[in-house]
Amino acid sequence: MSLPRNSEHIIQFYDFKREKSHMPTLHIVRQSAYQSDDFAQCVNVLRSNDIIVFIDDGCYNIHHPLLATIDTTAKIELNIIKEHAQARAITINDTINIIEISKLVELTFTAGRTITWQ
Numbered sequence: 001m002s003l004p005r006n007s008e009h010i011i012q013f014y015d016f017k018r019e020k021s022h023m024p025t026l027h028i029v030r031q032s033a034y035q036s037d038d039f040a041q042c043v044n045v046l047r048s049n050d051i052i053v054f055i056d057d058g059c060y061n062i063h064h065p066l067l068a069t070i071d072t073t074a075k076i077e078l079n080i081i082k083e084h085a086q087a088r089a090i091t092i093n094d095t096i097n098i099i100e101i102s103k104l105v106e107l108t109f110t111a112g113r114t115i116t117w118q
Contacts, residue, residue, distance in 0.1 A: 023112025024049045024077075028104070029058035030118040033066050038117035040066055051077040051111060053104055054096075058117070059085045062096050079103070 029052060033039035039061050042052070054061055059080055061067060070076050079097045080090075081104065092098055108114050 023110075024051050026050075026107050026111035026114040027052045028114065028116045029054050029061060030056045030116065032057045032060040033064045034060060039064065042115075042117045043069060045115075046070065046074065046076055048074045049076075050074075051107060052079065053099070053107065054078075054080045055084050055104070057088075059088050059090050062090065062092065079107075 025047065027042050027046070027050060029039055029042055031038050035057070039058070043066055046052075062078070062080060062085075067078075070078075077097065078095060079099045080092060082098045082100055085092055085098070
């Protein structure tokens with residue numbers, strides 16, 4: 001039995017869909033874990049290669065004990081918006097990437113999906 005003429009295109013489309021499902025999820029964390037359980041929920045659903053961006057009061061989470069519970073072998077990318085951290089006088093260690101808002105916009109386009117925790 002031979003495949004229909006356009007079967008190659010169908011297979012390529014299927015592979016694209018399957019690959020997209022493995023793209024990282026962008027987690028935008030807006031609230032402090034000292035006042036909300038949103039960050040705890042975020043940590044519970046993280047998968048390998050996911051990306052977290054701390055914005056607004058979520059910046060305080062880089063000093064919260066929950067941060068240490070993230071599996072370091074999962075290669076979770078941790079980011080913080082520079083201006084938001086500066087506005088809150090938060091000291092940032094070397095394990096957190098300092099990014100601009102423009103980078104956050106870029107991440108929303110490159111991630112497979114985006115979840116805002118607020």
